[in-house]
Amino acid sequence: MRAIIIGIGQCGTKIADLFALVDFETLAINTSKGDLEYLKHIPPERRVLIGESLTGGKGVNANPLLGREAMKRDLQIVMRKIGSIIGYEDVDVFFLTFGFGGGTGAGGTPVLAQALKEEYPDSLVVAIGALPLREEGIRPTINAAITIDKLSKIADSIIAIDNNKMKESGDDITKAYERINYTIVERIASLLALVDVPGEQTLDASDLKFVLKAFGSFSTIGYAKADANKLKSLSRLIMKSFENEGLYLDANIESALYGLVAIHGPPELLKATEIFEALDYLTNKIRGKQIFRGFYPDPREREVEVVTLLSGIYESKSIEEIVLTAKRYAQSFMRAKKEAEAKKKKLLSGLPDFDDIYPGGEE
Ligand SMILES: Nc1nc2c(ncn2[C@@H]2O[C@H](COP(=O)(O)OP(=O)(O)OP(=O)(O)O)[C@@H](O)[C@H]2O)c(=O)[nH]1
Structure with missing residues (x-):
């Protein structure tokens, strides 16, 4: 199973940097030179600055139009870099990590996703994006809603991580992001580490690809862990992994099309009856x-x-809240703009031109 992790923007490259720490093949793309330099584990030759002619290497300040333009302008450089990493061995999945609420990630990710789909039609493109916190205000919410719409038409799956759900009250924001990023990487890396590994019943790359090829719908990853000597019921632990508190998106799991469960632990504890009870x-x-x-x-x-x-989830409260808030805002913004234009037109109508008032200059 070959996965390449591509981080876009600050949030995305920080997450990709953690994947690099656990030995995944990674690439970092950003409009901000400073943020790229700040990374610890992705080697310098795997960092690409985009849109320098547009932004001077200073980021796009949550403007996804600039993020999109930056990715378009330097798409050839990015795709050449990806080609050089790939070489001759196929890639099963490109995971694109980013923040839905900013400018570089929100604007640039759909452009890159589209290019990857065209150039590598046999590989999956899976978006892993962090949803904005409510207190960040309306702009990140709009960026997120529009990017969700765009990616749902391009990506095979969208693994959305709800920062609101993952942030614990009282957390300082930097610490909260660090913890959230770590959790995301721990879950995805644990899952990928088990694919193609010999086991009693093995998951292979084609199983994972089948589950992730879910028509641009949402996916979520649940997780549960227990000390072997403290485990009371394995079936309870398995169920915990897909209960609400185990997931990082508020989602109605009953609406899911496919699932994949990987269980790892000491042989004497992996009792078939308990596993089948939970999986049934x-x-x-x-x-x-x-x-x-x-x-x-x-x-x-x-x-x-x-x-x-x-995967194949179509009902999610986290997503619904963002999309409905963005739509309500967009409708009231467009109504206000239309009313202001009508008022301006009414106010200015009936004004003469200069030559109606002043004597002509040709006399
Ligand atoms: N989970 C998580 N979310 C983050 C992190 N950093 C930022 N975010 C979220 O991502 C959004 C901002 O995205 P960024 O990645 O900072 O922005 P960007 O894509 O670099 O774009 P610009 O800064 O506008 O150039 C906000 O909605 C934040 O809530 C992080 O480290 N982890």
Whole structure:
């Protein structure tokens, strides 16, 4: 299974940087030179500054029009860089990490996603984006809603992470982002690490690709972990991984089409009856009724870890709130603009031109 992680913008490159720390192939793309320099683990030759002629390397200040233009202008450089990383071996999935609320990520990601789909039609393009916090105001919400709409027509899946759900009250924002990013990478890396690994029942790259090829709908990844000597019920732990508190998006999992569950832990604890009890429950719960499963008994392991990927989700409160707020705002903004234009027109109508008032200059 070959995955390439491409971070776009500040949030996206910080997340990609953590993936680099755990040895994934990564690329960082940003309009801000300073933010690119700040990365710790992605090597300098895997960092691409875009839109320098547009922004002077200073970022786009949450303006997705500039983010889009920056990516368009330097798309050839970006695609050449991606081509040089790929070489001759196929890529199964491109994961694009970004923040939905900013300018570089929100504007640039759909442009890159489209180019990747055209150039690598056999690879999946999966967007992993952080949704803005409510307190950030209306602009990030609008950026997010419009980018969700665009990506839903291009990407195979959108793994949306709701910062509101993941932020704990009292968290300072930098710490909160660090923790959220770490959680995202831990979950996705744990899942990818189990694909193609020999186990009692193995998940392979084609299972994961099947689940992620979900028509531009939403996906979410759940997670639960317990100390082997403290585990009371494995089926309860598995169910916890796809209950609301285990997921990082408010989503109605009953609306999911596909699921994939990977369970890793000491062999004596991976009891088939308990696993099947939980997986039957999940299979009956989701609309698509298809669950892929992988069990990985590992005698060295002292923890039981469950990663659950649910895809084909069309009902999510987190997404609905953003889209409806953006739509309400856009409608009232356009109404206000129309009223202001009508007022201006009324106020200015009936004014003469200069030559109606002043004597002509040709006399
Ligand atoms: N989870 C998470 N979200 C983040 C992080 N940094 C920013 N965000 C969110 O992402 C959005 C801003 O995106 P950024 O990546 O900072 O912006 P950008 O794409 O670099 O675009 P510009 O800064 O406008 O050039 C906001 O809505 C934040 O809530 C982060 O490290 N982790």
